[in-house]
Amino acid sequence: MSGHFNQIFGKFDDALNKSRSEEYKLSILLSQNGFSFTLFHPESNFFSGLASFDYKGSKKINEYCTGLRKLSENNEYLTLKYSDISILYETSKTTLIPFPVFSETDKEQFSTFNFNRNPEDVVMFDKLTNLEAYNVFLIPEEIQKILTSLFPGCKIHSHTSALIESTLLYCKNLPVKKRAFVNVRKTSIDIIITEGNKLLYQNSFSYMSKEDFIYYILLVLEQLKINPEEIDLNLSGLIEKDSKLFEIAFKYIRNVRFEKLSETFLYSYVIKEIPEHYFLNLININRCEL
Numbered sequence: 001m002s003g004h005f006n007q008i009f010g011k012f013d014d015a016l017n018k019s020r021s022e023e024y025k026l027s028i029l030l031s032q033n034g035f036s037f038t039l040f041h042p043e044s045n046f047f048s049g050l051a052s053f054d055y056k057g058s059k060k061i062n063e064y065c066t067g068l069r070k071l072s073e074n075n076e077y078l079t080l081k082y083s084d085i086s087i088l089y090e091t092s093k094t095t096l097i098p099f100p101v102f103s104e105t106d107k108e109q110f111s112t113f114n115f116n117r118n119p120e121d122v123v124m125f126d127k128l129t130n131l132e133a134y135n136v137f138l139i140p141e142e143i144q145k146i147l148t149s150l151f152p153g154c155k156i157h158s159h160t161s162a163l164i165e166s167t168l169l170y171c172k173n174l175p176v177k178k179r180a181f182v183n184v185r186k187t188s189i190d191i192i193i194t195e196g197n198k199l200l201y202q203n204s205f206s207y208m209s210k211e212d213f214i215y216y217i218l219l220v221l222e223q224l225k226i227n228p229e230e231i232d233l234n235l236s237g238l239i240e241k242d243s244k245l246f247e248i249a250f251k252y253i254r255n256v257r258f259e260k261l262s263e264t265f266l267y268s269y270v271i272k273e274i275p276e277h278y279f280l281n282l283i284n285i286n287r288c289e290l
Contacts, residue, residue: 003057003067005035011270012039012049012077021080024048026151029159029282030143031090032059033186035071036279037078038271040286046266050279051077061120065146072150085154086285087147092188092204093121093138094158102134110136126161126290130168131199135161157290159281163190164202166284170262172197178226181259182217183281184237184245189213191220200224210244214252228253235259236280262287 016039017023023043029036036052057067072078095114102110104125111123114136121138128135137158147154167181176196183190187208193201201224205216221228236259239245250256258277261267264287 003055003059003063005053005055005067005071007051007053009274010049010051011273012051013268013270016048018076018080022083024082025084025086025286026078026082027282027285028085028087028151028154029090029279030068030087030147031055031159031185032064035068036282038279038282039077040265042083044266045264046268047271047283048268049077049270050274050282051075052279061140061142065142068143068146069150078150085151086290087151087154087156088159088162088282088285089137089139089143089156090159090185090188091137091139092206093117094160094204095136096128096131096133096202097125097136098133102136107136111138124156124158126157128161128165129289130165130172130197135164137161155290157285160190160202160204161290162281162285162288163192164199165288165290166262166281167192167194168197168199169287178224178231179234180217180221180226180231181234181236182249184213184235184239186238189216191217193220193224193226210248213245214248217249218252231255232257236277238278240275 023041025040025042027038034054038050039048041048093115097110107123107125111117115138120141122141122144124137124139126135135158147156163183171194178195181192188204188206190204201220207213232255233253234257259280261276
């Protein structure tokens with residue numbers, strides 16, 4: 001039996017004109033646990049809506065792809081044509097290569113050296129202008145093929161590329177000091193440490209408990225000799241203030257806050273019904289030049 005995607009949230013502005021869909025940008029966040037998308041109107045700098053789905057069923061790639069096809073063919077917004085389609089693929093198989101070192105002809109070698117690569121994986125990369133590095137990542141070939149089939153002309157990126165670039169843009173005009181950013185996913189976290197507009201650290205970790213969650217954060221701070229009493233911890237993604245994860249973070253780190261939506265954009269009232277930090281990375285891809 002193939003997997004399927006169940007909608008957990010989906011709201012769109014009343015003024016959204018589906019007959020003029022080519023004026024909008026479609027941004028997608030895809031993971032093994034779910035699928036989310038948002039619609040952005042560049043001319044008015046306006047986000048018109050957002051939907052999110054949980055994935056249930058088999059973890060086999062072919063059955064996952066079958067569920068993905070059913071979703072895209074039956075959702076009234078995913079069947080429309082758009083001016084631009086960007087897809088963030090969640091993966092822990094990423095590595096950063098500085099501009100002077102990177103060569104596209106060597107991308108296979110970079111991936112073999114850095115990852116436990118499966119035969120069906122395809123090597124892709126993003127150019128991170130603010131970091132002056134390339135983000136090399138892996139995606140299963142079957143998933144890459146179905147995405148390009150369902151969304152012709154789409155651009156596929158690692159989710160960490162948008163995280164890194166949008167974080168560096170956010171820090172660019174702030175006072176220079178060390179800051180910690182943690183993006184929370186269903187079973188993983190992405191940790192970024194910056195100082196000014198410089199990236200000091202980035203990595204992803206799997207967690208199964210609140211103890212795992214705080215362990216990796218404190219471990220990174222310890223490795224970088226950063227005092228938890230002095231660092232600002234900025235949270236985004238799937239975490240709530242009344243959750244065990246937030247509670248334990250606040251126990252060990254003095255300054256904990258949720259990230260907010262960028263003031264660069266305008267947002268429909270339906271977007272503002274969602275906690276600002278939930279889908280920050282999905283929204284922020286529209287700030288990045290990937």
